[in-house]
Amino acid sequence: MMFEHTSKEKGLWRGWLKNGQSVEVSWGKRGWDFGAGVHIHGNDDDMGDRMLCVKVWRLAIYLPLGIVQHPWxxxxxxxxxxxxxxxxxLTFSWGLRRKSFDWPWAWHTVAYEVMMPNGTWEPIRYSFDEGGANSPYKEVHPYTYNLRNGTVQNRMATITKRRxxxxxxxxxxxxxxxWIKESIDIQFDGEVGERSGSWKGGCVGCSYDLRADETMGAALRRMEQERKF
Structure with a gap:
């Protein structure tokens, strides 16, 4: 048998060889990639796992090419x-050197701003005077989340408007x-979601896109109905 053992999970299959290297096939990721290359990754024995990687659309295949010295x-x-x-x-790599070129049609953020009480916009920064005249405009709303076991989580959500x-x-x-894309930034006063109370922790903050002419409160109510944590 070629593989010592194999494993499979959503979007990923692995098969381990006797020398500890593995064949890996992944699929279903967002976006797309095309290209190929030889990669060397350090392993637990302070050696290098050399692999051939081939990417076609949303499929990526990693094939082992043996174990080599790893002086890096x-x-x-x-x-x-x-x-x-x-x-x-577009990315070119040669050893540890790398050169990349962004696509000319890729999005570039010119400004990331928060709405102030007077309706103007200020760049996002961490030096706002919380509660003062220079503090961003905020709204506080109740937020209810229903866990799968029937438990109801009641939280207070503090939201600001960003773009x-x-x-x-x-x-x-x-x-x-x-182009301008607006959203609300949400901070909860307690954990929300199925992981609440676990070592992973529930959600304490997130963002949600605003629709055209939608108020901050209406966007929060829509998120309350649509988003699962």
């Missing part, structure tokens, strides 16, 4: 590869044309 720092793994990715653009001003990366120097 423990957390650094060289690779000789070329990849085209929806998220990361991202974006343009295409090719036009970032001009900052035009622009």
């Amino acid at each position: 720092p423990a957390m650094e793994g060289p690779q000789w590869s070329t990849y085209a990715s929806r998220e990361f653009g 991202r001003v974006m343009t295409w990366r090719a036009f970032k120097a001009l900052g035009w044309p622009r």
